């Protein structure tokens with residue numbers, strides 16, 4: 179899959195693309211990321227990409243034309259009808275289902291806003307979908323783009339060190355859609371706190387049951403909406419329901 183990223187700060191992506199478990203996905207072009215700077219498509223000696231907002235007020239607005247020229251160059255190279263996604267606080271909040279959709283597709287063109295945002299006429303003309311990271315305001319769309327690329331890359335087959343270890347992560351509907359269980363590693367005792375004996379037992383079925391119970395417990399306490407969704411989707415067994423029934427009333 180191919181993602182083209184339109185950003186005034188392509189250098190922000192360099193350490194991201196070269197680090198961590200997702201690096202192989204990017205370097206092998208399993209997730210092929212191309213960076214584009216609208217400044218390279220701006221007119222004049224100053225390669226101006228922003229201007230003052232009509233109607234006054236603080237800040238600057240990204241001009242439509244350099245973005246449109248940049249997009250045209252990307253379209254020329256890609257030769258497909260890839261969707262244009264703009265990161266914006268007005269967009270739909272990114273979640274696991276959204277990430278899975280992007281991870282299963284053939285890519286997209288990601289537009290990172292800066293300043294007060296992007297001239298609305300560019301959005302109306304060229305943007306198909308707007309995506310938000312949450313109800314807060316970033317200085318630019320780059321961190322949101324990296325969040326999406328990272329989440330998409332780790333879902334690609336073989337990217338995580340342990341084959342498909344992402345299937346046990348939080349929110350995976352193919353498993354149960356619940357939150358993950360707590361994790362422990364050496365030493366067995368740290369600052370007087372012991373790791374759960376079940377995990378040290380070497381007894382596979384016991385370990386699996388312990389993990390399952392902790393997933394249910396944590397999700398019932400922190401995200402009862404996810405328990406309800408798992409139940410509605412038929413992802414809870416009789417044993418799961420028995421565990422939930424024993425928890426404090428009202429917690430599931």
Ligand code: SAH
Nearest residue numbers: 265266291294295310311315316318319322
């Ligand atoms: N004036 C805008 C904020 C602009 S912030 C408003 O109040 O809604 C500059 C850019 O950062 C935006 O164009 C967008 O690309 C990015 N951005 C800011 N907050 C974001 C969020 N929560 N999710 C995704 N992108 C965001």
